[in-house]
Amino acid sequence: MSDPLEELRTTIRSAAEALRDGSPDSVAPTLERPPKPELGDYSTNAAMLLAPARGRPAREIAERLRDELGARLGPSAERIEIAGPGFVNIFLADRWHRDSVVSLLGAGEDFGRVSPARPERVLVEFVSANPTGPLTVASGRGAAFGDSLARLLELTGSRIEREYLLNDVGGQVRRFAESIAARMQGREPPEDGYRGEYVAELAGELAGEGADPADLEDLAHRGTEAMQERIEATLERFGVRFDTWFSERSLHEAGKIEAAIEELRERGHVYESEGAVWLRTSELGDDKDRVLLRSDGEPTYFAADIAYHRDKLERGTERMIDPLGADHHGYVPRMRAAIEALGHDPDLYEAPIMQLVRLVEGGERARMSKRKGEFALLDELTDDIGVDATRFFMLQRSHDTALDLDLDLARSQSQDNPVYYVQYAHARIASILRKAVAEGSLEAAAGKADAVDGARLASAAVDEAALTAPAEPTERALVKRLLDFPGEAARAAQRRAPHRMAAFATATAADFHAFYRDCQVVGAGEGVEPARLAICMAAKRVIARTLGLLGVSAPERM
RNA sequence: GCGCCCGUAGCUCAGUUGGAUAGAGCGUCGGUCUACGAAACCGAAGGUCACAGGUUCGAAUCCUGUCGGGCGCGCCA
Numbered sequence: 001m002s003d004p005l006e007e008l009r010t011t012i013r014s015a016a017e018a019l020r021d022g023s024p025d026s027v028a029p030t031l032e033r034p035p036k037p038e039l040g041d042y043s044t045n046a047a048m049l050l051a052p053a054r055g056r057p058a059r060e061i062a063e064r065l066r067d068e069l070g071a072r073l074g075p076s077a078e079r080i081e082i083a084g085p086g087f088v089n090i091f092l093a094d095r096w097h098r099d100s101v102v103s104l105l106g107a108g109e110d111f112g113r114v115s116p117a118r119p120e121r122v123l124v125e126f127v128s129a130n131p132t133g134p135l136t137v138a139s140g141r142g143a144a145f146g147d148s149l150a151r152l153l154e155l156t157g158s159r160i161e162r163e164y165l166l167n168d169v170g171g172q173v174r175r176f177a178e179s180i181a182a183r184m185q186g187r188e189p190p191e192d193g194y195r196g197e198y199v200a201e202l203a204g205e206l207a208g209e210g211a212d213p214a215d216l217e218d219l220a221h222r223g224t225e226a227m228q229e230r231i232e233a234t235l236e237r238f239g240v241r242f243d244t245w246f247s248e249r250s251l252h253e254a255g256k257i258e259a260a261i262e263e264l265r266e267r268g269h270v271y272e273s274e275g276a277v278w279l280r281t282s283e284l285g286d287d288k289d290r291v292l293l294r295s296d297g298e299p300t301y302f303a304a305d306i307a308y309h310r311d312k313l314e315r316g317t318e319r320m321i322d323p324l325g326a327d328h329h330g331y332v333p334r335m336r337a338a339i340e341a342l343g344h345d346p347d348l349y350e351a352p353i354m355q356l357v358r359l360v361e362g363g364e365r366a367r368m369s370k371r372k373g374e375f376a377l378l379d380e381l382t383d384d385i386g387v388d389a390t391r392f393f394m395l396q397r398s399h400d401t402a403l404d405l406d407l408d409l410a411r412s413q414s415q416d417n418p419v420y421y422v423q424y425a426h427a428r429i430a431s432i433l434r435k436a437v438a439e440g441s442l443e444a445a446a447g448k449a450d451a452v453d454g455a456r457l458a459s460a461a462v463d464e465a466a467l468t469a470p471a472e473p474t475e476r477a478l479v480k481r482l483l484d485f486p487g488e489a490a491r492a493a494q495r496r497a498p499h500r501m502a503a504f505a506t507a508t509a510a511d512f513h514a515f516y517r518d519c520q521v522v523g524a525g526e527g528v529e530p531a532r533l534a535i536c537m538a539a540k541r542v543i544a545r546t547l548g549l550l551g552v553s554a555p556e557r558m
Numbered sequence: 559g560c561g562c563c564c565g566u567a568g569c570u571c572a573g574u575u576g577g578a579u580a581g582a583g584c585g586u587c588g589g590u591c592u593a594c595g596a597a598a599c600c601g602a603a604g605g606u607c608a609c610a611g612g613u614u615c616g617a618a619u620c621c622u623g624u625c626g627g628g629c630g631c632g633c634c635a
Contacts, residue, residue, distance in 0.1 A: 035578060045577065048615085058615080084578050085615060130635070172635055192634095276633055287561075287631070294633040301635045329562055330630040355563065356628075396583095397571060400563055402628060404570070418583060424597050432594045439594095495575095503572060506582070513598055522594045536594095558597070 002107035004100040005031065005483050008042065008090075015068035016046040019054075019061065033480065037473065040081060040089030041480060047086040058086025094471040097479045098531055102467070104482060104538045112486035112545070114157035122158045123317040124150045127235070128165040131227040132176040133196060135234045138325060138357050140378035141403065144394040144551065145354060146323045147240045148498035151549045156493040161317070163244045165308060168224045169252060170301060177220035180206065184213040202226060234379050238387055239551045251307050257299045260307035260342075261292050269341040279306075284337035284346075306338045313344060321350045321496070323399070329353045352496050354399050360406040381405075385417065388552045392419035395550050396502045418506060422547060423555055425509035428516065429540040430556040436522050436533055465527030466534070478515040478535060481508050482542045489549065498550065505546040512539050 009031045016029050029046030047062035054061060062082040069088065070080055078091040104111055126146025129139045150160045167173070176199075179189035183203035189195050206222055213219070228245070235241070251257055261277065264270050269280045275295035279302075282289050292303040312320055324331065329351075336346035359376050382390050384407070396418065397403055436442035471479075484504070492500040521532040544554035 030577085032577090035580095039578075043578090048577080051615095087578070167635065170635065274633085278633095291633045296633080298633085300633065305635090326563075326629050328630085328635085331635095332562085353563070353629090358628095401571075402564075406570085420597055421583085424595080428595055428598080430595095435594050499572080503582080506572095510582085514600095516594080517599055520593060524594095558595085 002103050002110065003483075003486055004096075004103055005487060011072050012044050012046060012069065015065055015072055016044075016050065018068050019050060019064055033484075034087070034089060037477065039083060039087075041092045041476070043083075043087045043089045045087060047082075047088055051086065062086045062088050094469075094476070095467060097471050097476050098467045098469070100483055101479055101531075101534045101538050105534060105541075109545075111541075112489050113155055114490065116157045119157050119159040120318050121161075121316055122153055122319045122321060123161045123163055123312050123315075124153070124321045124323075125163045125165055125312075126323045127231075127240075128167070129231065130167045130172050130176075131224040131231060132172055132194060133227060134198060135231050135378045137359060137376045137378055137381050137405070138354075140238065140381065140390065141357050141394045141399075142323050142325065142354050143235060143238055143240045143378075144391045145352070145399050145498060146321075148391075148395055148501070148550050149321065149323070149352075149493075149496055151551070152489060152493040152498060152501070155549065156490050158319075158493075161244065162240075162242045163246055163312075164242045165246050165248060166224070166228060167248050167301075168228075169249045170304075173220050173224060174216065176223055177216040180219045180223050181213040181216060184211070234377075238378065238382065239391070246308070248304055248308070251304055251311065252299075256311060257303050257307040260310045261299075261303060263310070264292075264306070264338075264341055267341060267343065279334075279338065279341065281334045281337035281341070284340045286333040286337045290334050302334065302338075305335065306342075309335065309339060309349070310342055313342070319348050319350070321352070323352045323354055326353055326355050350496070352399055355402040357394070357403045357405055360404055376407075381407075388423070389417045389419050391551045392422075392502060393417070395498050398497065398499050418502075419552060420558070422505045422509040422543060423553070423558060425512045426540060426543045426547070426554045427556060427558045429512065429536050429543070432521050432536055433533070433540070439522055441522060441529060442533055463527070463530060466531040469527040469531045471531075472515075472518050474511070474514045474518045475532070475535065478508075478511040478539060481511045482535075482538050485542050485546065492549075501546050501549050505543065505550070508539065508543055508546065512543070515539075 012029055012031060029044045029049055031042055031044055034040050034043045044065075047065050048058045050061050050065075051058035059082060065088050066080045066082060069090065070077060073080075073090070073092075076093055076096040078093045080091065081089045083089050124146050127135070127139050127143050129135055135143070147162070150162050154160045175190065175193045179193035179195070179199050180203045182189045182193065183200045184207050189199065202223060205226070206219065207213075209222075211219060211222060232245075261270065264279060269283075270292065271278055271280060276291045277293035278289045279292050280289050290302050291300050292306075293299055309320060332351045332353075335351070336349055339349050340346045378390075385393075393405065394403065433442060488500060488504045492498055492504075515535070519532055521529065521536060523529065524532055547554045
């Protein structure tokens, strides 16, 4: 087995099962790290879980569990203790730590990867900002979140599609075209139009191409296309790529909106009132019913969005995740209702709500409104503090917490940005490995110092002297941290919480820095040096992959 | 008024399908470069986990209520 922790978990489970004595309840014991190193390498609450069913004190069960575990673990366990209300604390041998690093390196890119026989097909639709203006910082948060979540789900066994819905028809687009036309004719855009400077620039460009300010349809077409290009370029630079750019207009043109309404009607969820066509969402958990077709016969955005999600399902999507801005959270109940009305389980539609990004500048909060034309652009932010820092910043905090981003701080203290802390650890390891190559204790792939290959190191570390070398406390702590990677990634994916990986990256870097302080690597002596080189290699890989899940680079040098 | 989210160190925030003495970064104070990167490390100070009840061996975490903040409540998207 390539995951030492999974192996340990299995051992605990089987020991607990052996103590069940016919009691019907099976147990799911925890395997966790005790709060203090003196309490052992790992601990389990299995005895406390078994106690109620067995009608015996937890500590008594714990003693029997200790014996069962001891027999199963053999020399891997140094000793096993019972503490507190019935925790069973396991102290693992140095040899177990050494062996674990070898398995980690041997697993390569598969370490942490889950490969189910039949992966769930998940469509992550994110950003989907209207193509009526450049991407704002708020969209950037959605982009960072959606992309990182997609990466996490890919790692943990889902088949992912990234999709961007282009709202290229409707009232906002019409107002956008009107605003361009106004600028082309030297007028101010209408009150409810787009007043940003980019509209004037765009008007100038379109005038240069000979566009006709009276032809609003043409302006809408050219305008949204230009904006889409700009959005794509911004996202590309931000490290986000979509598999599909889905045009809302295509739904209209293919008659899919009528088809969706027709299906809802057949299922008995549609009625007419006041000249409009309504969906009875209030019977499916929404506050009130919603309009599908306005009294003028035009479909609402909601109707188009139902058709869109129906289309996703028809394409074979098994789960839909739509990170939404906080200002759209009221939309979720009606979409769930619509999916249920279409005969599907509403739980396969998830809408993580992205709370606001507030930019703080000069001690004041600047709110962003695309329509007023005063907004902070994602491109501007990445110009200031870089893509890595922007992504790391945005993913450091839970998506459901409002994010205060202090521009002054981000600018003036970009050196102290937490992303550098993690990247520095990676670069430091790379530097150690380069040195090891230079001194001949490590063979580099293809003769390039930066391309040290873990597989070679793994084979070097299988040497018996390296496996039995005693391990320092900080060395053992770092190894255990690295072994947490699969579990952390799985939890982050399951909880839809990429920010957990940012925390994990920081913790791993801190553990590495502590290891570095205590443990000489190059020149540490026979047995110890290859063992520590193996740890460095493993740490480098885990940090790089964790940063990769966040979309942040892992530099060899800084 | 109703709904969703939030309230944890001076500041910004982790930790929430119940676990042991509640953590990190920044800021403050004091230390550490004659070994592989000091963008680092070590130590100190700093907390009624908004408040009040409840559930139990055990609550920041679950339940109820109160207070405070954000967002939403269109035949807009």
